[in-house]
Amino acid sequence: GENVEQHPSTLSVQEGDSAVIKCTYSDSASNYFPWYKQELGKGPQLIIDIRSNVGEKKDQRIAVTLNKTAKHFSLHITETQPEDSAVYFCAASIGNTGFQKLVFGTGTRLLVSP
Amino acid sequence: DTAVSQTPKYLVTQMGNDKSIKCEQNLGHDTMYWYKQDSKKFLKIMFSYNNKELIINETVPNRFSPKSPDKAHLNLHINSLELGDSAVYFCASSLTDSSGNTIYFGEGSWLTVV
Numbered sequence: 001g002e003n004v005e006q007h008p009s010t011l012s013v014q015e016g017d018s019a020v021i022k023c024t025y026s027d028s029a030s031n032y033f034p035w036y037k038q039e040l041g042k043g044p045q046l047i048i049d050i051r052s053n054v055g056e057k058k059d060q061r062i063a064v065t066l067n068k069t070a071k072h073f074s075l076h077i078t079e080t081q082p083e084d085s086a087v088y089f090c091a092a093s094i095g096n097t098g099f100q101k102l103v104f105g106t107g108t109r110l111l112v113s114p
Numbered sequence: 115d116t117a118v119s120q121t122p123k124y125l126v127t128q129m130g131n132d133k134s135i136k137c138e139q140n141l142g143h144d145t146m147y148w149y150k151q152d153s154k155k156f157l158k159i160m161f162s163y164n165n166k167e168l169i170i171n172e173t174v175p176n177r178f179s180p181k182s183p184d185k186a187h188l189n190l191h192i193n194s195l196e197l198g199d200s201a202v203y204f205c206a207s208s209l210t211d212s213s214g215n216t217i218y219f220g221e222g223s224w225l226t227v228v
Contacts, residue, residue, distance in 0.1 A: 034216070043118075043204050043219035044157070087155060100145070100208060101170055102217060104157040 002027040004092050006105025014113055019080050021108045023090035024072040030092040033066060033073050034102070038087045047088075048075070080112045117141050118220035120205045126226045127195055134191045135223045137205030145169070146188035147206040147217065148180060157204070163188050164210055195227045 003026040013019050025033075031052040036044035050057045050064045050073065057064050061080075066073040077084055090105040120137040127133050139146060147170075148160040162170035166182040177193045192199060205220040 036219075038155075041222075043206075043221045045219070046216050049216070089157060100215070100217065101159060101162065103159075107155045107157075 002030060002092055002101075002103040004090060004103050004105040006090050006108060008108060009106065010109045010111070012111045012113065013080055015080060015082060017080055017112075019075075019077045019084070019110055019112075021075045021088055021090065021110075022072060023074070023092075023105050024070075025092040025103075026071065027092070028068075028071065032093040032100070033064070034091050034093070035062075035064060035075050036089045036091065036104075038089065038107075040086075044089060077110075080110075082112050082114050085110055085112045118205055118207055118218050120203075120220040120223050122223060123221065124224045124226075126228060129195055129197060129227055131195050132191070132193045133195060133225070134189055135203055135205075135225070136187070136189045137220060138187050139205075139207040139218070140186065141207055141218060143207040143209050143218075144185050145208050145210045146182065146185070147208075148188065148190050149204040149206060149219070151202040151204060151222070153201070160203075161188075161190075192225075197227050200225055200227045 006023045034049035037047045038044045050066050061078045063076040088108045091102040093100045093102045118139045145164045147162045151157045160174045161180045163182045165185050179191045182188045202222045204222050206217045208217040209215045
């Protein structure tokens, strides 16, 4: 089955710096890679996703890159702000059966200091 | 206008009791899920239902019994609660599509077994 590893487990940056979180996956059949942000006391919320036919996707300060050969994908946050502080989860999914089974990474606690 | 709503948000109960968590989505999705998040923040899928039918059962103890009266509802009943069942349980939903659709999570139900 799919296994997703995520690093680092914690990340502290100064406001305005960039933050990078990396994930690797094991199942080469995975074709959908979302990133979720979980704030304290809330459920995970999708912030960006990428599909296997795309190498990079950007949405304002957030970007995701995918290297299918190496089976890793990364989240990049530029110009970080204190409100970016949260736990971030990567996930991988095999969607070809029509029913998604997201396997999550272990999470990265991002702390952005003013 | 909450998309995925689950109740109760907090639940404290004694070992051996039976409890239920209810979930409803108003997004028109046909697939619903239950995820468990433990104290280390690991998020793992427990069940997935599509149009009221069980699709995924991740070797969850049979003390856990999901019930889907219709495709907008997926309730989770837990019998003979154990200390190790203490966790946050997230309900989620999505459209069934092989390309990978966004999974929307509820706010979570904090279960504490004492």
